[in-house]
Amino acid sequence: MSQTQESWPLYEVFVRARRGLNHVHVGSIHAADDEMALRHARDVFTRRNEGVSIWAVRSDLIAASSPGEKDAFFAPSGDKVYRHPTFYQIPDTVPHM
Amino acid sequence: MTQTETLAHEPRTFEQLIAAGERIEPRDAMPDAYRATLIRQIAQHAHSEIIGMQPEGDWLTRAPSLRRKAVLLAKVQDEAGHGLYLYCAAETLGADRADLTANLIEGRQKYSSIFNYPTLSYADVGVIGWLVDGAAICNQVPLCRSSYGPYGRAMIRVCKEESFHQRQGYELLVTMMAGTREQQEMVQDAVNRWWWPALMMFGPPDTDSPNTAQSMAWGIKRHTNDELRQRFVDMSVPQAHALGVTLPDPDLCWDERRGSHDFGQPDWSELARVIKGDGPCNAERLARRRAAHENGAWVREAATAFAARQRQAVVA
Ligand SMILES: [Fe+2]
Numbered sequence: 001m002s003q004t005q006e007s008w009p010l011y012e013v014f015v016r017a018r019r020g021l022n023h024v025h026v027g028s029i030h031a032a033d034d035e036m037a038l039r040h041a042r043d044v045f046t047r048r049n050e051g052v053s054i055w056a057v058r059s060d061l062i063a064a065s066s067p068g069e070k071d072a073f074f075a076p077s078g079d080k081v082y083r084h085p086t087f088y089q090i091p092d093t094v095p096h097m
Numbered sequence: 098m099t100q101t102e103t104l105a106h107e108p109r110t111f112e113q114l115i116a117a118g119e120r121i122e123p124r125d126a127m128p129d130a131y132r133a134t135l136i137r138q139i140a141q142h143a144h145s146e147i148i149g150m151q152p153e154g155d156w157l158t159r160a161p162s163l164r165r166k167a168v169l170l171a172k173v174q175d176e177a178g179h180g181l182y183l184y185c186a187a188e189t190l191g192a193d194r195a196d197l198t199a200n201l202i203e204g205r206q207k208y209s210s211i212f213n214y215p216t217l218s219y220a221d222v223g224v225i226g227w228l229v230d231g232a233a234i235c236n237q238v239p240l241c242r243s244s245y246g247p248y249g250r251a252m253i254r255v256c257k258e259e260s261f262h263q264r265q266g267y268e269l270l271v272t273m274m275a276g277t278r279e280q281q282e283m284v285q286d287a288v289n290r291w292w293w294p295a296l297m298m299f300g301p302p303d304t305d306s307p308n309t310a311q312s313m314a315w316g317i318k319r320h321t322n323d324e325l326r327q328r329f330v331d332m333s334v335p336q337a338h339a340l341g342v343t344l345p346d347p348d349l350c351w352d353e354r355r356g357s358h359d360f361g362q363p364d365w366s367e368l369a370r371v372i373k374g375d376g377p378c379n380a381e382r383l384a385r386r387r388a389a390h391e392n393g394a395w396v397r398e399a400a401t402a403f404a405a406r407q408r409q410a411v412v413a
């Protein structure tokens with residue numbers, strides 16, 4: 001196998017389906033550079049008007065939390081049930097709340 | 098949020114996640130055998146999509162109208178897309194793209210036996226869409242719920258597109274069946290040739306499928322080969338009837354008691370032969386894939402060199 005293919009980096013692809021929505025991760029592609037990444041992403045992930053905007057990000061540039069440290073990493077929000085509206089008891093007779 | 102939901106942040110083991118029907122995601126711990134089985138299954142699936150472009154691709158230049166040519170081109174392009182969705186799912190498990198391509202070209206990994214049969218007439222394009230994509234849909238819909246997240250998500254994208262594949266094929270056949278006597282005979286001939294290979298797409302009978310139990314326990318297979326084959330036959334019979342063709346199985350009949358069709362068994366020795374490499378087109382399919390890869394080498398090299406030059410220009 002030729003070495004050049006292996007050296008094409010992996011890009012993660014995010015597509016905004018339409019105005020008003022966030023970009024959502026849809027998969028990944030290989031490309032020699034950023035411009036080719038966008039073209040490949042368009043051909044692979046938006047053949048049926050699935051998007052109005054594409055982000056392609058080098059996979060090795062993404063900082064990700066690790067599942068191994070999930071417990072400690074998300075613990076700060078785990079014990080703060082009072083951040084949720086359902087924590088608070090309001091009499092049933094009170095409207096619009 | 099309830100008290101139990103806050104406990105969801107406790108790390109759960111692979112076994113607990115599977116038991117709870119939750120998805121496994123790329124960076125989770127997983128048994129080596131689960132990873133290896135998935136890589137093999139997803140790679141084989143990806144290779145099938147890529148090789149699957151060839152039988153129909155043979156008719157791209159001979160499609161009878163611009164409309165039919167545009168439709169077929171879109172369908173074949175989708176299959177390339179399916180292959181790429183699946184290769185990227187395999188890569189999330191640590192597989193390397195260049196290795197996967199090499200494994201296909203050098204015969205170390207398989208692809209679906211169905212693509213080793215030739216497309217002898219234009220009616221084959223319609224029958225492939227109807228029966229081969231139809232069988233693929235039967236196989237793939239349950240895989241949308243695969244326990245491995247990226248595989249399930251790739252399958253959801255694939256299934257959305259497969260419906261177009263099956264409908265364009267069936268519509269083509271409806272058109273031909275409304276045509277001349279000769280065209281109707283072409284359709285029946287194509288059905289006769291593709292029916293049994295389509296039934297083989299679900300794999301060997303359950304009694305001869307030793308890995309099914311483990312794959313079902315892991316949630317990477319949701320139904321047995323025979324269950325899916327039965328579902329496919331039951332779906333296809335009324336479609337064949339509406340089309341006005343006969344399925345080439347003398348044993349095919351409705352079983353009132355089971356609420357399903359009884360049907361004959363394919364020639365399993367033929368499946369074994371084709372999988373081993375002895376089908377009508379195995380050598381041709383692999384040679385074509387190898388040639389495409391080798392003939393594209395200069396494009397890949399040029400793009401790599403161009404990208405390197407651009408990076409240097411930015412630095413300078
Ligand atoms: Fe496909």
Ligand SMILES: [Fe+2]
Nearest residue numbers: 176230259262
């Ligand atoms: Fe398809």
